[in-house]
Amino acid sequence: MEFTDKKIGRIRFSLFSPEMIRNMSAVNITVPDTYNEDGYPIEGGLVDPHLGVIDPGLKCKTCGGRMGSCPGHFGHIELVRPVVHPEFAKIILYVLRSTCPKCHHILLSQKDLDKLKDQIDKEERKQASLEKQRPIKLNIRKMAKCPVCGEPLPEISLLRPTTFYKNKQVILPIELREWLEGISNEDLKLLGFDPIYARPEWAVLTVLPVPPVNVRPSITLESGDRSEDDLTHKLVDIIRINKRLDESINAGAPQLIIEDLWELLQYHVTTYFNNEMPNIPAARHRSGRALKTLTQRIKGKEGRFRYNLTGKRVNFSARTVVSPDTHISIDEVGVPQEVANELTVPVVVTPWNIELCKSYIMSDGYPKANYVILPDGHRLRVNEKTRDDILMRLVIGSVVERTLMNGDIVLFNRQPSLHRISMMCHEVRIMPGKTFKLNPIVCAPYNADFDGDEMNLHVMQTIESRVEAMILMKVHNQILSPRHGHALITPDEDNITGAFYQTFADNSYDKEDACHLMAVSGIYDLPKPDKKDRFSGKILFSVFIPKELSFKERTKFYPYPEGEVVIKNGVLLEGAVEKKIFSSRLPEYIFHHHGPEATKEFLNMSSKQTLCSLTWEGFSLSLRNYEIDDASKKKIAIILDKMKREVDALVIKYKNKTLERLPGMGMRETLETMVMSITSNARNKLEKVVTEGFGYNNPSVVVGKIGARGSLLNTVQMSAAGGQQSVRNKRLNRGYLHRLLPHFKNGDLGAEARGFIFNNFFNGLKPTEVFFQAMGGRDSLVNTAIRTARSGYMQRRLIHALEDLTVKKDLTVRDANSSIIQTVFGGDKQDPMYAQAGIYVDVATRKDDTETV
Amino acid sequence: MDYKITAAGGILAKKKDEKTFSLEHFLIPVHELLSDEQKKEVLLKFNITEEQLPKIKKNDPGLKLFNIKAKQGDVIRIKRKDPTGSYDYYRTVI
Structure with missing residues (x-):
């Protein structure tokens, strides 16, 4: 890929002058038609071969390029009578109201003019230092007479979108253009125009540019019929009316007919630019559908910006329904075989892995290589026919795209992505079935449930991105919430019920059951029996508590009415575990003192044991329970x-x-x-x-x-x-x-x-x-319905306002312009994620995440 | 006393009562005008030009309250206090 380090200094938006349109035009379009009976483009028609090619095999008559290489070329239509550009009507009105209809001077007396020029001189000097340009907009008060020639001033009004009135009499675009042409460059500068780049009369069109065919491709239907783009349809209308107007004028038709046609031409040009103008009916297809013209292509949710640029679709991603699996780790994701066969990871061939790469290429089953990219850039599909040839051409430095395998790093996401934990980094685990599997403990941050929710999976394509994701986005690094510092990924619901019943009263297990409970959580050392030869549920739960931890905490339920949980040197002595202990105290303590990895292990192991014991205990509700x-x-x-x-x-x-x-x-x-x-x-x-x-x-x-x-x-x-x-x-x-x-x-x-x-x-x-x-x-x-809709839109606006802010190394918060937003991050440089009960941690001094990876 | 709380969280005293107004109220951060030297120091510290600082209007009530007569381009230091820490904030006068 080629990179440019050039920076865009400024962009100037200006108007096309008629000469510029003619100069850049490849052909003058005069025929209101596209293809002839034989299916060939008509010369001078709307798909003239000079405008570029969209059919494979044809050559562009302007540049000689073929379909891929010809960028397309503009044509032009010579309008017989000028028409107003609808989007510039307001600006034209402003100019008309600021100038005299007779002498075309700006409506200022010599005194006011001198004053204003003085002011502009000063302003310009200031601007030179600030490197900013601000147009000076005049506010011209209503005057009875032109201060220069004494002409009484008419009242100018605009009937949207394009009709101008002078004392309630229509100004024809020809007159309009003459008026605007008469304004001197100096006066235009005072009105905020830069006359070299944009003169107001250019907003009254005499020539209309015709976009290249690439912009408005026609579609060939299955029946062989051609269906033209909406823009082409509109251009056909314009040319047809233009032609009729020309003929009428040449035939000496009455003024009334000419003006009618002229107005029709104005209508077509207006709707060509914007088909949603107020006060005029939208141009429609035969089917009644409104045409999608230039403005409609750009604007709104389905427009170029929000649909195609902000909402680009990506490769190397998959989406299916999610379902629960308590047996996989919280940072794993179960991936169906079908998905794994399609998604690929690029592997650079080195002397140390070339044999492995060859085995991927020769593989009939899984894992296998889908594509091989040779150092010269050639991309070869691997299949039974090609693989021997590819094997011969494989050299060090080639890239083998192998299928997804256990342990690969991927991103997992559920929409709406409201916070950073809506997208986390998981390890792949290929599993049977056709759904993504995830541990129900990570449902909370994604806000996922299993009533048909779908989630997305993205495979990263560079080593750098994978490492970055591992450090920043791995599930166990997101256990604490960055908002309030409490554990967000924690045992809940059945885990807590299980832990409660297991540690409840003097519940105990025999050796066989105790071994089972230990084994499900992957621990193979049995603690010493504490009830003669039996094991209490408390002692079995205690294996997850760090050895040095001791505390007492009041609980809500057992022993009734208010009990206490006592943990001494990592052993649960009294009380039954409740939510406060199991999903806040313990995971948060472990996270702060033993790190994210240890917390992950705690969550994995303890949730498995408590679920197992709950399964044995059995848990159900019936109507009787409410009697x-x-x-x-x-x-x-x-x-x-x-x-x-x-x-x-x-x-x-x-x-x-x-x-x-x-x-x-x-x-x-x-x-x-x-x-x-x-x-x-x-x-x-x-x-x-x-x-x-x-x-x-x-x-x-x-x-x-x-x-x-x-x-x-x-x-x-x-x-x-x-x-x-x-x-x-x-x-x-x-x-x-x-x-x-x-x-x-x-x-x-x-x-x-x-x-x-x-x-x-x-x-x-x-x-x-x-x-x-x-x-x-x-x-x-x-x-709830109103709240989600409102807060969703608020969040969207907030995100767009804050998207470029970063915390720099000196702890200032700055935007993309490196302007300062906050001189100290948060006013106190503290990171709420690492704060615990009154102890605060500086963003700069906290233990770096990289140490624990 | 007749006062109202502005959108920015500051307290605005009515003109008549300006003299009786306590500047030691916890909601009013102290505003200071920086000398040219101090200003240079601050800009150097953050490695920025004055346009990259947040702005404050010449007729801002905060400046009026502390009797600061600032001109365009001056830098104001605002000493802010939070329950968790205190820090200096800077604004360029426009």
């Missing part, structure tokens, strides 16, 4: 009754206007906040009753309390009462006038009438309560 005992039922009834009475009392107070208002609130607001606090208070009490009533034998409560899955609110709703429903964080208040449903009295503000559900899902809700639940449910659904 609460009579004693608790009574307690629940009392709580709800008390709550109802409290609310009623408040409502009476409100109605009597004796309710004491809270600071800064009205009477109604006070009532609502107080009712909300009463209902939420009741919910907390219910939670307690449910927990006590079910005890830690109830799987639903266990799972909620230890943080494995769901929350206690779910259990409460199922077994006790549905609780207060809300829309927009307020009690329900919509529906009929002064009441939610016809079932209630007008103006009833009690709990029941405002969306409190007294029944539970187990016993079933009243019809009104079902409706309340649906109201609240829809509200939260709408909220």
Whole structure:
């Protein structure tokens, strides 16, 4: 590949003058047609061979090049009458309003002119030092007369897109052009034009450039018919009308007919540039589809920039459905054989691997070489016929593209890629099946689940990129979140349930089971039995805890109601493991003190053991688990009754206007906040009753309390009462006038009438309560939908604003221009990823990632 | 006292009350005008030209508050304090 180190200093956008268009044109297009009956291009037609070639085998009549080598050449159409370029109408209006229609001078008196020139002189001197150019835009006040010749000034207006009026009389483009031509270069400079590169009359077209055929290729359909590009269609229209206009003028047709045709020509040229102009109908195909003309090619989501340039597609990538596999490491990805056969890694042939490379080439099965690139650049496909020849030509320095193998480094990604951990570096593991396999522990950063999610895999093609990805993007380097420094890739759900039951009370295993539990996590040393000849679940779990670690931490559930986990010298002595311990304390401690690799091992091994023990223990839920005992039922009834009475009392107070208002609130607001606090208070009490009533034998409560899955609110709703429903964080208040449903009295503000559900899902809700639940449910659904859409767009804008910022070696944050954004990274040079409970780590002084690789 | 919090997080006192206004409020970072020598030092430290620093308007309320009469091209030092650290920020007057 060739590289240029030239830098673009500046780009100047300017207008084409008619001479420039004629000079760069290869041919004058006069025939409004493309091919003749024999299928050959018509000379002077829209696919004239001078415009370049798109058919293989033909030669370009301008440069003699063939399909690949001819870049295409512009042609031109001589317009019989000038027309306005629609995209420049606004600029033309500005010029017309700033100049005199008779003497074409700028509308400034000599005094003002001198003043302005003085100012510009100063400005120019300043600009010379700043190396910036700023056009001076004049704001010309409304004047009655031209200050130079005294001509009364007309009112100029523009009827979009292209019709100009002078005192409500149409200015024909010919007159328009004459006016603009008369303006002196000096005056144009004052108006912000650079007359060498852009004179305003060039925005009134007399010649229209015709783009090369490469830009508007025709497609040959299966039936053999040719289908032309939208641009070609539009150009045909323009030439046809142009021709008719010419004939009418030459035949001396009445002025009215000529002006009609002229207007039609203007319409076609306008839609040729932009088919979405306001106030004019879009030009359409026979089928009714709007034509895609020049502006439409560039603009918007499906335009050149966002679709083709920002959204380029890549090679060496694959995409399929993902499915879980708890047996592979968190930094592995299971790749189907079909994918592995297609994706390749380039291997440079050296004296040390030439035999290996030859074996890839000769291989009938897998792994094999798909392509060989010789040092002279030739790319040869390897198959049974060619492989002997390739083997002969293989030399040191050739590149063999071998298929993907176990242990290869790849990037794995799930969209939407919202943060850097949406794309991580994994090691390949070829596995049976047709899906990508990933360890469910890494679902959290990707936000993946297995209900049909698809993910992308990219194979890097250079050694440098692979090394960089290994250091920066390997899964185990991303375990801590760069946002808050807590572990993000951690055991969850079943792992936690398993760990809880395994370490729960005095759960123990015999030697055979203990060996099994150790072996699944890949440990072949058995700890000493601590329960006579049996092994407690705690001691088996303790093998994953670092030997030097000792701490006590309060837990939420066992032993009930508030317990403690005690770890001493790496041995779990008391308590059962819960989420806080298993997915924060332990992995974070190991990461900070033993490094990413050790944390990866911890996650791999501990998750396997806990899953195994959970499988043995068995875990299930049934409807019975939500059937609460009579004693608790009574307690629940009392709580709800008390709550109802409290609310009623408040409502009476409100109605009597004796309710004491809270600071800064009205009477109604006070009532609502107080009712909300009463209902939420009741919910907390219910939670307690449910927990006590079910005890830690109830799987639903266990799972909620230890943080494995769901929350206690779910259990409460199922077994006790549905609780207060809300829309927009307020009690329900919509529906009929002064009441939610016809079932209630007008103006009833009690709990029941405002969306409190007294029944539970187990016993079933009243019809009104079902409706309340649906109201609240829809509200939260709408909220999540709106939140994702809004935050997605916000994120897009933020990313584009910050994409070029980097932290330099002196810890300043700079943009692409190396302008300073922050003099110190984050204002405190601290890296939140490595911060732990009050201890902060400087970005510069933290242990480098490379040490642990 | 009559004041409002600006979008940039600073506090703006009403003109009348300027004298009674406490500059020691924690939300108001100290602004300083750098001498030509100091300015050169700063630009050298970061190896930049003055256009590569963030900008501050000549009529910025922060400058008014500290009675700084700056001209275009001057550099202002702003001493910022965060709960986690303090540092100097620089802006070019435009």
